[in-house]
Amino acid sequence: MSSSSQIPPIQVSSLEGPVTFGPFRLTVGERLLTRDGAPVEIGGRTFDLLVALVEQPGRVLAKRDLLKRVWPDVVVEDGSLRFHMAGLRKLLGDGENGARYIATQVGVGYAFVATLQRAAPVAEASPVAAPLPRDGGSYSMEAAGRLPARLPRVFGRDTDVHLLTGRIPETPLFTIVGAAGVGKTTLAVEVGHMLMPHFAGKVRFVDLATLEDPALLASAIAGALGALVQSEDPMAVILGHIRQEHLLLILDNCEHLVDAVSRVVERLMDAAPHVHIVATSREPLRVRAEHVHWLGSLAYPDTAVEGLSLDALLAFPAVALFVERASAGNSALRFDVDAVRVVSDMCGRLDGMALPIELTAVRVAAHGLEATAQLLGERFSLAWAGRRTALPRQQTLQATLDWSYNLLPEAERLTLERLSVFLGPFSIDAALQVVTDEEVPTDAAVLALDELTTKSLISPDRLGNASTYRLLEMTRAYAREKLLGRGPQAFQAVARRHAAFFVAKLEEPAFSDRRCLDRFHYFSRQLGNIRSALDWSFGPDGDVALAVRLAAASVPVFTNMSLLVECRDWCARAVAHLDGHRDTAVEIEIQAALGLALMFTRGNSEAAETALRRALAVATTLGDHWNQLRLLGRLQIFHERIGDYATAHGWADMAVKVAGVIDTPEAAAVAASLAGISHHLAGDQSRARQELEFSIRQSMPSDRRWTVYFGFDHRNRSGIALARTLWLLGLADQARAVAARTVREAAGLEHAVTHCIALLWTLSVDLWAGDLEKAEVSLANFARAAEVNALGPYIAASGGLRGELAIQRGHVGEALDWLEESLARLRAARYELLTTTFSLALAQGLMLSGRQEEALDLVDAAVGRCAGNGELFSMPELLRVKADVLRALPDRDPAEVEALLQDALAWSRRQAAKAWELRAAIDLARLWMDQGQPARALALLRPLRDGFQEGLDTADLRAADQLLLMLADMPGTAGGGGALSAWPW
Incomplete structure (x- = not known):
């Protein structure tokens, strides 16, 4: 690309001030991109990529230079650059309505080609970009909703607000330190609202006052960030979400968790350099790089006031x-x-x-x-x-x-003390349940609550709605000490009523019914109270019978919030105290949740299977058909994941029978999904298509409530299995359309596991079709989702997929190491679902490296394993690859190679797997052509190729077409003649 009229009128080697192009304004110093004045959400690497291009407009920047500039600390492949460049173009709307910002010079690099202008200076200097007006302005309420509401007026803090809003954007950590009651939270909330525009709305508030256990600190932060935690290390999830984010994190009320907060803050600052933290505490955190803002009392006259007006x-x-x-x-x-x-x-x-x-x-x-x-x-x-x-x-x-x-009368004192059992917000109903007894009857409790609210000892919940209240943290701590001072029996009685209230609330049909789970928001706000009730109930002075019921009833809360580690731990404690609840619905819920949580957090262990089987046995004894169906689904998936496909198929058959008894479209859809997936893996693609399409027709649109109830989104699983089935049936275009739709639906659920599963299994369609560019983008999305959510087996799988993609490109290099490591990690987690696929890729990589004997041993082992465990859909491809390996070995009988390819064809035809049949036919036609039998090769391949009416751009059909052209030119075939050209593959 040379200088032309497309080159902008200004050249900038560094961006010291804002520049504009089209509707965009770029301010590098503030890491801010706006469109028509509104902040644009842009990832850190993508922002750096834009800056690198804009700094040298009109100049083609080589890929290696961009990689070195944007990823200076890591080694990445060209695919990462292409992925982020595609995202940048989409974000800018490049190509829409004639807009053109970035040009590509094929094989060289990229150039910024839009017209750049220096931005006009703002009217007044300000420490931050356009702070919110005091009336709230028109800034995004969705973003502001993550902060508590700002007070109508903040007294005496103008200097503090000005100082903090000016310095926080340049400082990784500010701790607002002061005595209890001085106004630290009020100041932090006000500053958060003022800095909303600077951080493009990404200001997150974490109230630690309701958190008593330091071990849950990371989970609390993850919840405020909207990060789904399904691993043993919530900090890994947090860092995956915010490593490149430019945001402000406010940690309020840190003093009682100061050691844990200090450790977490240091880790955040090390790993997420663009995240700024504001903490409020009664003492400094005492970590490196901390800036402390000592918040003093409000100014008052400290001299004689007689002469003042x-x-x-x-x-x-x-x-x-x-x-x-x-x-x-x-x-x-x-x-x-x-x-x-x-x-x-x-x-x-x-x-x-x-x-x-x-x-x-x-x-x-x-x-x-x-x-x-x-x-x-x-x-x-x-x-x-x-x-x-x-x-x-x-x-x-x-x-x-x-x-x-x-100053309080006794009834109000007792009421205040008893309310201290609540962690966080509480409703009037909850308060009355906890407060009322013989000493404080209902009428007196109602009056006391009203009086305490009037006296500001009870406050409306600023984070909730008008119907909930809370004690200020210092008031709650004071009242708790007073309650404990009345003796252990007084506290135990209040704690028992508190736990009983939440058991009853969680067990209400309006919440526990699987079809009416729309009160998750309410219970997510009550998480502190649920944890506190569980902790007391399981404690030495608690009530284990109540604890078991509470653990069972709170399962939907923990699973909806993806707090599977915590769910697992509470359920494990409940299992140890099931004596009074054996063979009941409570045991079903406990065992079912324990099995599911163990699968995701500790792999496919025997303990998970034991819990699921026990839950199924109880559901069968009680004649609870819905729970039978739910558990059969989990068991089918469990055995599918460990590679026991025959057993998984058996669970699917049982599910079909149970669904027939239930006799509803929803039940039929779930059972058909399980059956269809089992048929697909067993190699019966026609039957699989029938079941999967029936499942999708019967299913309601994907709904998070059903996902929480079943543990998996069965409609989504039907979609990804159907996409693979259609491809094997030779319907490549339909397969790709179903795959794309399924991934979109999974993303819309905002459920990390479902999205990862969809990306993982639809990616196989891209690889089978030979659409390597699409596969590369899908792999990048999958790998990021797996890393962000710390999903161990999927992180291991991403390495294998990277290796498989490299092998398809013909790049062995590190691909063998990636595949071998991935296989080892997956087997350690008893996750066998991908091992055959990766073994095939590894065998092909070994062949490319000249290690045919190792490849043959690997394929033979995979053939034996699939024959034994029922993963028969892979058999045609395994036999074809084995023939390919044998053909490359010296002194091998061509008849043996031909026999394997004939077997592959036979297996493909029995399975109706036209895609596998085409691959085997191409290889057999090549063999016959080499043996001087072009007419025989043409007779085999031509009718098979003519049977494909779609997917004409796929790698296999292109290869078939090229081979047919070569065969048609050879002597001995109709129209044959001429010399054999070089192989194009």
């Missing part, structure tokens, strides 16, 4: 906050200059601390200014004056809460 007094944030809160609590209050002077004195005694000021202001609204001031002077004159270090600040909060607590 009303406006001068109200200019102090502490005083303004007090007056605003008191006025909001009682609109009849009037604050003249004398009253505000009293308020100023009270703010001084409260040391300007936001929470005590608000508590005191509420008391003023209820009891009047004079009485409250008198009480404050009596209770806090010694405790508050001059205390500025950490410990006195904690004592200050203690004093404030002591004072508020001592």
